[in-house]
Amino acid sequence: MLLASAAVIFLLLDLLPGDPARFILGINASPDAVAALRLQMGLDAPALERFLQWLGGMLGGDFGMSVTQRLPVAQLIVERLAVTLPLTILAMLISMIVGLPLGILAARRRGKPADTALMVLAQTGVAVPNFWFGMLLTLVFAVTLRWLPTGGFVPWHEDWIGSLRSLVLPSLALALPQASILARVMRTALVDVMGQDFIRTARAKGMTMDEAIWRHGVRNALLPVLTILGLQFAYLVAGTIIVENVFFLPGLGRLIFNAVTERDLILVRGATMVLVVVVTATMLITDLTYAWVDPRLRVRA
Amino acid sequence: MSWRHNPGLVGGLIAIIIFAALGLTSLWWTPYPIQAISVADRFQPLGPEHWLGTDHLGRDLLSMVMHGILTSLLVAASGVVIGIGVGVPMGLAAVAWGGWVEWLVLRLSDLAFAFPALIVAILIATLHGPGELNAIIAIGIFNIPVFARVARGGALAIATQDYVAAARLAGLGNAAIAARHLLPNIASLIIVQGTIQLSLGILAEAALSYVGIGTQAPETSLGLMLRDVQGVFLIHPWLSVLPGLTIVFLVIALNIAGDGLRDAIDPRLRRQGMNHGAG
Amino acid sequence: QPTEIKIGVAFEPPALDPTAGAAEAIDVVVYQNVFEGLVRIDKDGAVQPGLAESWTVSDDGLNYSFKLHDGVTFHDGSAFDAEDVKFTFDRILAEDSVNAQKALYAPIASVEVVDPLTVDITLSRPDGLFLFNIGRGDAVIVAPESADNNATDPIGTGPFAFVQWDRGSRVILEQYGPYWGDKPALTRASFVFIGDTGAMTNALLAGDIDGTNNFAAEALPVFEGNPQFKVLVGLTEGETILATNNRKAPFDNLLVRQAMAHALDREEIIEGATYGYGAPIGTHFAPQNPDYLDLTGTYPHDVEKAKALLAEAGYPDGFSATLKLPPVAYARLSGQIIASQFAEVGIKLELVNAEFAQWLEDVFANKDFDLTIISHVEPFDIGIYANPDYYFGYDNPEFQALNETLTATTDAAERTKLVQQMQTIIAEDAVNGYLFELAQTGVWNAKLEGMWPNSPVEGVVLRDIHWTE
Amino acid sequence: MALVEIENLSISFGGRPAVRGLSLNIERGDRFGIIGESGSGKSLTALAITGLLPETAKVSGQVRFDGAPLPSNEREMARLRGKHIGMVFQEPMTALNPLMTIGDQIGEAGTLADIATDIDGLLQEVGLLPPHGARFPHELSGGQRQRAMIAMALASQPELMIADEPTSALDAITQRKVLDLIGDICERRRMTLIFISHDIRAVAALCTKVAVMRAGEIVEQGSINAVLQSPKAEYTQLLLAASRMERRPRSAQAREALLTVDAVSRDYGHGGFWLWRQKPVRAVDRVSFSLGRGESVALVGPSGCGKSTLARMIVGLDSATEGQFRLDGTLYHGRDLPPLLRAGVSLVFQDPFSSFDPRMTVGTSLGEPLRLLGQMTREERERRLVEAIASVGLDPVMLSRYAHEFSGGQRQRLAIARAMVTKPRLLVLDEPVSALDVSVRGDVLNLLARLQEEHGLTYLIISHDLDMVAAMADRVLVMEAGRIIEQGRPNDLFARPQHELTRALMAARLPDVV
Numbered sequence A: 001m002l003l004a005s006a007a008v009i010f011l012l013l014d015l016l017p018g019d020p021a022r023f024i025l026g027i028n029a030s031p032d033a034v035a036a037l038r039l040q041m042g043l044d045a046p047a048l049e050r051f052l053q054w055l056g057g058m059l060g061g062d063f064g065m066s067v068t069q070r071l072p073v074a075q076l077i078v079e080r081l082a083v084t085l086p087l088t089i090l091a092m093l094i095s096m097i098v099g100l101p102l103g104i105l106a107a108r109r110r111g112k113p114a115d116t117a118l119m120v121l122a123q124t125g126v127a128v129p130n131f132w133f134g135m136l137l138t139l140v141f142a143v144t145l146r147w148l149p150t151g152g153f154v155p156w157h158e159d160w161i162g163s164l165r166s167l168v169l170p171s172l173a174l175a176l177p178q179a180s181i182l183a184r185v186m187r188t189a190l191v192d193v194m195g196q197d198f199i200r201t202a203r204a205k206g207m208t209m210d211e212a213i214w215r216h217g218v219r220n221a222l223l224p225v226l227t228i229l230g231l232q233f234a235y236l237v238a239g240t241i242i243v244e245n246v247f248f249l250p251g252l253g254r255l256i257f258n259a260v261t262e263r264d265l266i267l268v269r270g271a272t273m274v275l276v277v278v279v280t281a282t283m284l285i286t287d288l289t290y291a292w293v294d295p296r297l298r299v300r301a
Numbered sequence B: 001m002s003w004r005h006n007p008g009l010v011g012g013l014i015a016i017i018i019f020a021a022l023g024l025t026s027l028w029w030t031p032y033p034i035q036a037i038s039v040a041d042r043f044q045p046l047g048p049e050h051w052l053g054t055d056h057l058g059r060d061l062l063s064m065v066m067h068g069i070l071t072s073l074l075v076a077a078s079g080v081v082i083g084i085g086v087g088v089p090m091g092l093a094a095v096a097w098g099g100w101v102e103w104l105v106l107r108l109s110d111l112a113f114a115f116p117a118l119i120v121a122i123l124i125a126t127l128h129g130p131g132e133l134n135a136i137i138a139i140g141i142f143n144i145p146v147f148a149r150v151a152r153g154g155a156l157a158i159a160t161q162d163y164v165a166a167a168r169l170a171g172l173g174n175a176a177i178a179a180r181h182l183l184p185n186i187a188s189l190i191i192v193q194g195t196i197q198l199s200l201g202i203l204a205e206a207a208l209s210y211v212g213i214g215t216q217a218p219e220t221s222l223g224l225m226l227r228d229v230q231g232v233f234l235i236h237p238w239l240s241v242l243p244g245l246t247i248v249f250l251v252i253a254l255n256i257a258g259d260g261l262r263d264a265i266d267p268r269l270r271r272q273g274m275n276h277g278a279g
Numbered sequence C: 001q002p003t004e005i006k007i008g009v010a011f012e013p014p015a016l017d018p019t020a021g022a023a024e025a026i027d028v029v030v031y032q033n034v035f036e037g038l039v040r041i042d043k044d045g046a047v048q049p050g051l052a053e054s055w056t057v058s059d060d061g062l063n064y065s066f067k068l069h070d071g072v073t074f075h076d077g078s079a080f081d082a083e084d085v086k087f088t089f090d091r092i093l094a095e096d097s098v099n100a101q102k103a104l105y106a107p108i109a110s111v112e113v114v115d116p117l118t119v120d121i122t123l124s125r126p127d128g129l130f131l132f133n134i135g136r137g138d139a140v141i142v143a144p145e146s147a148d149n150n151a152t153d154p155i156g157t158g159p160f161a162f163v164q165w166d167r168g169s170r171v172i173l174e175q176y177g178p179y180w181g182d183k184p185a186l187t188r189a190s191f192v193f194i195g196d197t198g199a200m201t202n203a204l205l206a207g208d209i210d211g212t213n214n215f216a217a218e219a220l221p222v223f224e225g226n227p228q229f230k231v232l233v234g235l236t237e238g239e240t241i242l243a244t245n246n247r248k249a250p251f252d253n254l255l256v257r258q259a260m261a262h263a264l265d266r267e268e269i270i271e272g273a274t275y276g277y278g279a280p281i282g283t284h285f286a287p288q289n290p291d292y293l294d295l296t297g298t299y300p301h302d303v304e305k306a307k308a309l310l311a312e313a314g315y316p317d318g319f320s321a322t323l324k325l326p327p328v329a330y331a332r333l334s335g336q337i338i339a340s341q342f343a344e345v346g347i348k349l350e351l352v353n354a355e356f357a358q359w360l361e362d363v364f365a366n367k368d369f370d371l372t373i374i375s376h377v378e379p380f381d382i383g384i385y386a387n388p389d390y391y392f393g394y395d396n397p398e399f400q401a402l403n404e405t406l407t408a409t410t411d412a413a414e415r416t417k418l419v420q421q422m423q424t425i426i427a428e429d430a431v432n433g434y435l436f437e438l439a440q441t442g443v444w445n446a447k448l449e450g451m452w453p454n455s456p457v458e459g460v461v462l463r464d465i466h467w468t469e
Numbered sequence D: 001m002a003l004v005e006i007e008n009l010s011i012s013f014g015g016r017p018a019v020r021g022l023s024l025n026i027e028r029g030d031r032f033g034i035i036g037e038s039g040s041g042k043s044l045t046a047l048a049i050t051g052l053l054p055e056t057a058k059v060s061g062q063v064r065f066d067g068a069p070l071p072s073n074e075r076e077m078a079r080l081r082g083k084h085i086g087m088v089f090q091e092p093m094t095a096l097n098p099l100m101t102i103g104d105q106i107g108e109a110g111t112l113a114d115i116a117t118d119i120d121g122l123l124q125e126v127g128l129l130p131p132h133g134a135r136f137p138h139e140l141s142g143g144q145r146q147r148a149m150i151a152m153a154l155a156s157q158p159e160l161m162i163a164d165e166p167t168s169a170l171d172a173i174t175q176r177k178v179l180d181l182i183g184d185i186c187e188r189r190r191m192t193l194i195f196i197s198h199d200i201r202a203v204a205a206l207c208t209k210v211a212v213m214r215a216g217e218i219v220e221q222g223s224i225n226a227v228l229q230s231p232k233a234e235y236t237q238l239l240l241a242a243s244r245m246e247r248r249p250r251s252a253q254a255r256e257a258l259l260t261v262d263a264v265s266r267d268y269g270h271g272g273f274w275l276w277r278q279k280p281v282r283a284v285d286r287v288s289f290s291l292g293r294g295e296s297v298a299l300v301g302p303s304g305c306g307k308s309t310l311a312r313m314i315v316g317l318d319s320a321t322e323g324q325f326r327l328d329g330t331l332y333h334g335r336d337l338p339p340l341l342r343a344g345v346s347l348v349f350q351d352p353f354s355s356f357d358p359r360m361t362v363g364t365s366l367g368e369p370l371r372l373l374g375q376m377t378r379e380e381r382e383r384r385l386v387e388a389i390a391s392v393g394l395d396p397v398m399l400s401r402y403a404h405e406f407s408g409g410q411r412q413r414l415a416i417a418r419a420m421v422t423k424p425r426l427l428v429l430d431e432p433v434s435a436l437d438v439s440v441r442g443d444v445l446n447l448l449a450r451l452q453e454e455h456g457l458t459y460l461i462i463s464h465d466l467d468m469v470a471a472m473a474d475r476v477l478v479m480e481a482g483r484i485i486e487q488g489r490p491n492d493l494f495a496r497p498q499h500e501l502t503r504a505l506m507a508a509r510l511p512d513v514v
């Protein structure tokens, strides 16, 4: 699976037109300076050899050197992950903290005004492009109220509170559509579970509807939600590319974006691969969690 | 179920028809030609001459929005067509043939899932340069596994039905079964998912154009309009609010229609709740 | 009184070694701040003493003898001397050099160390721009011990030492205590990378940054009436041109080029693409330069005339062509406006947007383009018209001869005459469409002083910047 | 005073009445049966007693429990249920929370009723072992789950137990055991029971009183003996008649073999990937028998013993892992059955609701198998379809309708018509009537008998309903865990069952009413 992804990435990128050496040296550079740089960057070896080298290197944690930044790709990626991962996780937490209770509330008040209002809200939340929402958020909380920075990022080791503050608005922007989706999925799942026989059984045992939902319903409803959560993490990781641009955060998404425009193939490759690994790992974790929560999926010893 | 009992579907559909009509009209008529630049007329407020005002190049905003809706819808719809065209046969084949075909389909869609749409778009943009086509392909690729999974999920349920066994008894091959029995019975599922993907496609197009790898001038799309004026947001907020709200309403209309369609076609589908975030 | 500053810049440098990359973003951060050359270009574009406190030139203009400052140290503590100067120039000229402007230093025949504080440089031919060129970021003096690491850990002799680079977000510089020259007012400066205008606007308004040297003109009205900010309007060395592939039909036809020149409405382009801040140019020369000749009237905007010329050239119904645009706002905007203006005379332009690397490859390496829009930010670069292999492919022996004479001439009055003659030739030949000189519109906190309004060379020079009150 | 008094209860959904003016008294110690066809309002009545009606239901009338009207406060009502009423539902698969162990779920019921529960004791009382308490529902069989449900209902030591079709999802043997268990427990604990079923014989075996419902109304009620012996309402008489099945006289001459099954086995690989693959399950294990021309052979056995798998192989839907079949002299292994022979064997499916594609007209569905016979003119096709549908007693006009426009019984007729359209010689019937209401079963069986006579058909009938088998079959094969363990003529077999399983099956038969 990962090998296939690696092959796809490499194939795509090796076909890319554009010469990184020329880009680095700019429009007035002489052809021999460009040639010298090409040689220095090892762009002349045959493709297969480069692919195998790259693969081998990655297994040993060596992703090669960035051609434009002249630094180990691994180091660049790790630095950027220190922004992107917390951002994604924070967004994930926010969307869960906001989305799930609202979904439960809506399911409980199904058909009542509260439900309608919440679902209208959720529809809107899904429909608002997150970069646009980000712009509105900065306008209100950073420019007008000055509660939070407009963007940028302070490294964690310098001032972790500051770092956290810089992540608040971006993760809110990221979280809005996801929270809306979660609320809707949670509502649907719970409404579904509420109609199931075991809820009736629980009520027959002497529980009120609320108790039954709380003790039996929510946990069962979380199963479909879990699948969505796994997918969402993947989308969030991708969504960071845009939000990082709006808030000028030094994250992995922006790294890839810039690396592509600068034709820094080695960097794009490595970073894309890491992204794919993160996404795949999330899927795997989701599956494992699923099996852990749902005894029906546990492997029998 | 009668559609009269489904105000969401009706409202959503009417809104979509209005949007689509606005977009289609722009093919042969807009109040002003969308490429007519007249710097002297820029940043006009709303008024009798330009109903919704003009942008930073003096173009008529109503014309731009009309055309932008068309582009956004076209890009999203083409993405859905690609997704259905490739994904549904994949999903059906997985069920009808089973075995290694199914394995392959599942792995392929895992692979496609692992590449977030935006990354695909960025990679394609570097290959072919930015443009609508790029957005269409990226959104299409993103849609493929979604439809493959929905088709497979739906078809799996259908395949256990006795009438499929009856068709096999009647000597139908895998392909005939997929075409005659599986496909018609999952069509409603596909339509519902199509509406959802359409709305996601519109958001994705907006995002791609916003970061500069989607639609390019002199064409226009709602996302591109937002990109063009993001710098003057504080001075001329209307220029951002208009396309932004258009996107919001368009997506809401599609979602509501999709939900309504789902309820109308089969209340039982509600539980399937395939819903993905935007890429 | 604060002594720190945060400056917003649009592009993050790919690396920090100005001698091994062309990106303007490198110079913006390090030029004259971290690194210094033998001479220094001042805010008016004049050559001033730098690490060389004085120099003498031989009468034939071939020998330069530089007297170096005493007591200069690099930020790693090592001493600066003539050996470093020799190393620097040898490195630029070496076979495997990756210096982007190697060609500018081609006239250098040899560099000799006379004593630790004296260096002689011999040229193979006289070069009127030699002193200016060695004052550029591409020729800053580096030390052999640290040169290889300058991309990530720059070590220079400037008033500010590199502290850290948080990739993707900022570079921090700090005042270098043992600096040999006058102490700057600032103790610490951060360059914060903010790619988009909206974000930059917000950052300025929220006080996250104290200023930016070049802010998008479209959003300037936000700050113009605001007493907390000052807007500095100046010009860069960037001649923005509608570059035309002179090799290719129909652009090899002078009538067609003249028709295109008449079709351009410079005022509208400047208004639309730069919000009126660009300065109109009629030739490839910076208007702030004393030798500039105003040739904007050569081909005034005249749709009828343009149509007539096209008909005369054999294109009564116009023709179609592509306009390839790099990803910079002025090019994309001008492109749209020009397409609309050309449409009026019957020339249909197809806009092709490209990423920078792609654009460089197509336009510069493969010369595969009809028209493009780009700003030539190199100072004093009219000489490019003498190179027939240059991307726009202008081949005029008369112009080439004039250029030869010019490089060999050191007399100022004579140079002015020659340069003006050259300006006129290319203007009348309508080699390219001459649009405007790119403006520099800085937005700064109102309490800041000492910023350069113009940009005779690329760079944000911190030396004189200080807070008032 | 009666334990439960229902007075003039009406329930409706969106204006459509589901229960109409129903009145009932259930005394302490009664074992009260409610029978009636599907949708007659039995479950709603039970739910009304427990206050568990869906929110969308509109209710009028009064329900009193132990003399007091049901509390309107949700919490009080819940506690009343918890303490005094135990419920067992029909679907053992879905009525338990899949994410909690059985023990925890039983314990919870006790806690809610403030009773210290002896979970192990309860499990033992319903015939489970203490280790079962640590299992999750999916780790138990259907019967075991139903026992767990009963244990759960007992945990609060209720006075009233309501069992809503507790056994209709179970196989015959398990059904009998569960019914007996409920009877025993009521006896032992002196509990009042409300037992809901559509099987009149189950009610007869368990209850002391009965109410017969139809279309939301009680058409008759009284003591079980009175109602069964002298049914007054026409509907009750109908129900009683349908529950008896006549035995048809069969000739018993030896016949030439049409189909020979020769040591056939079928293994199912069980999930996993190469190395991790679990041991394959042998669903059919070296089965051999033969079918004579014109013979009716029944295949009986408990759920999961491999009956359907065998049938699927015979008709060519699946292939044997080992062994072979011989049809009319031609050897095959399953899917390799050649098209022309395929036309000679047909399968009738158990579930009439899923055996027609909802998006096709019945005519199109019926016409599909005709392609096995090669090219055919339009008229010929048309004629074949009309002939087939007429032979099952339906109007050819119905060919242009869709499947959902037919009732279950009609659909099963259509399924038979589809099987007949190629004029086959062998018809495999996989539980052809078990999904049908009792009242239409007889019709379908009569139809099958008629067709056999008219066309000289050979039948392989799969069933777990011994009464139906006795009525239809010349010969019976008993299957267990993939093997044929016993065979013989029905009368002999039922009179002197040799094998333990056969005996268990016999014992599980509910006594005939009357």
Ligand SMILES: Nc1ncnc2c1ncn2[C@@H]1O[C@H](COP(=O)(O)OP(=O)(O)OP(=O)(O)O)[C@@H](O)[C@H]1O
Binding pocket: D013, D018, D036, D037, D038, D039, D040, D041, D042, D043, D044, D045, D054, D056, D198
């Ligand atoms: N939630 C509901 N909404 C609408 N109608 C309902 C609902 N529940 C039951 N009904 C209707 O009420 C009628 C009686 O239902 P009920 O479940 O009591 O039937 P039943 O006799 O138990 O049938 P079965 O033997 O199939 O369980 C049916 O016609 C059913 O369609």
Ligand SMILES: Nc1ncnc2c1ncn2[C@@H]1O[C@H](COP(=O)(O)OP(=O)(O)OP(=O)(O)O)[C@@H](O)[C@H]1O
Binding pocket: D268, D269, D281, D282, D283, D301, D302, D303, D304, D305, D306, D307, D308, D309, D310
């Ligand atoms: N596709 C399959 N994959 C794996 N195991 C299967 C499959 N189909 C059936 N089995 C197993 O084979 C065994 C026999 O199944 P079969 O359906 O033939 O039983 P049956 O006798 O028809 O039961 P029922 O009366 O419930 O229909 C069961 O244990 C079942 O779990």
Ligand SMILES: [Mg+2]
Binding pocket: D042, D043, D044, D164
């Ligand atoms: Mg019922």
Ligand SMILES: [Mg+2]
Binding pocket: D307, D308, D309
């Ligand atoms: Mg079966």
